[in-house]
Amino acid sequence: MRLSADAGWGGALVAIRPNGTRPPLYCVPAVSGSPYAYNGLVRLLDPQQPVYGFEAPGCDNERTPMTSLPDLASVYIDALRANRDGPYHLLGWSMGGVVALEMARRLVSEGAEVPLVVIVDSVTPQRSELPAEPVLFHSFLYDLVTAGGMDWARVEDVARGDTAESAFAAVERSGLLPEEIDAEYLLDRYAVYRAHMQAVCEYEGCRYGGGPVVSIRAAESSADAMRWELFAADVEKHVVDGDHHSIWTGTSLVELSRLVGESLDRVGAVAR
Helix, strand or coil, X not given: CCCCCCCXXXXXXXXXECCCCCCCEEEECCCCCCCHHHHHHHHHCCCCCCEXXXXXXXXXXXXXXXXXXXXXXXXXXXXXXXXXXXXXXEEEECHHHHHHHHHHHHHHHCCCCCCEEEEECCCCCCCCCCCCHHHHHHHHHHXXXXXXXXXXXXXXXXXXXXXXXXXXXXXXXXXXXXXXXCHHHHHHHHHHHHHHHHHHHCCCCCCECCCCEEEEEECCCCCCXXXXXXXXXXXEEEEECCCCCHHHCHHHHHHHHHHHHHHHHHCCCCCC
């Protein structure tokens, strides 16, 4: 999917591939709040595998971004339950993995069936200080530019300023991003990103009694930062070549999709 300001996703639940005979896979967005990252994965999964994503409050410029991870999980759970009864197969990348496990914990405690949680390159939760503002808005820009397949070094060179407003204005003036990605758009998206970073920093995590959990780590990410066995008893670990972003491209994405597909097959996510 190309980077575009008009790539709207509608409501909280997004039908990425609504049709198919298998129980749906629900993909929880990363810190951006949008499920665009999962498009490539969906194309490589079984054609009969329905896939849904979620859009976080704030991405529509109408709702207020959420600074509580449990509250965000509640929004997604409400959307998921409104779509259909279980079983619920969950997947999340980065922050999305943390939210997915919180969703699974809550769903299981409410009596729902959660046969599988797939966590993709997600750091285990630990309360921490919110990074300084310049660190946050540069990290936001990096994620946005990398997702769009553009040259981060050029954008980084012009994104100067002590505030997000001044940095984003400089980026707009540079003409390096598509015309529709202006400073106002960047500020709107950054509000969601910043709120979600605050939510992650304030979340301690809870023990998950269900299972199984499949943890897929990028080879260039720290194994010590992704010790999901501290939060769940039944954890299966895999490693895919690449870094946090490149695992969604090329041969790494092929391997990632294979692991996800095999995990779904193993827990019996077949036609009913």
